[in-house]
Amino acid sequence: EAQVTQNPRYLITVTGKKLTVTCSQNMNHEYMSWYRQDPGLGLRQIYYSMNVEVTDKGDVPEGYKVSRKEKRNFPLILESPSPNQTSLYFCASSTGPRYEQYFGPGTRLTVT
């Protein structure tokens, strides 16, 4: 089954404790993306990757890091999480930035 998986689905952590949210897709897509979704602000792109070792900032990259060492994986790293990073995070993949994006199930992160 074609899918995008994210782990963990729910995470509660404390300020400053480094965390990684994993994302994996099995569709051989080149383009992968991370979004955060907040009430009233919608989905905002954090980082995207056009292919292995090619990443670039979206609209809200501050406080986040990404890496793309393998085509199928695109982890999101929060080196020092802060409460304003409490949000619902989605990973997505696509054949390109102008085509249908397939979304993962989401990761609800709470930073206290």
Added chain:
Amino acid sequence: QKEVEQDPGPLSVPEGAIVSLNCTYSNSAFQYFMWYRQYSRKGPELLMYTYSSGNKEDGRFTAQVDKSSKYISLFIRDSQPSDSATYLCAMSPNTGNQFYFGTGTSLTVIP
């Protein structure tokens, strides 16, 4: 000014009604327009995809793009309770690699 503006609603309609959802945008370079549907506690799923201007129909759903007005619409005919969800417009320019979403409109169809 946001790149994409969308009325968040909420919108509540009786079953069988015609629903109209809209977005406006500011970037004239946008060429690819999409509507996603997001059920509660799920990721968005693509509903309609349109390139440049014009209409596209798929069953009960019609997407319209008016590039001269920088305005896109999604119409849902004979709305069903299963259509209750948040609808997000999304768009992408012809060049560049970013993707832009509206804030989403919450729709409830009452049986």
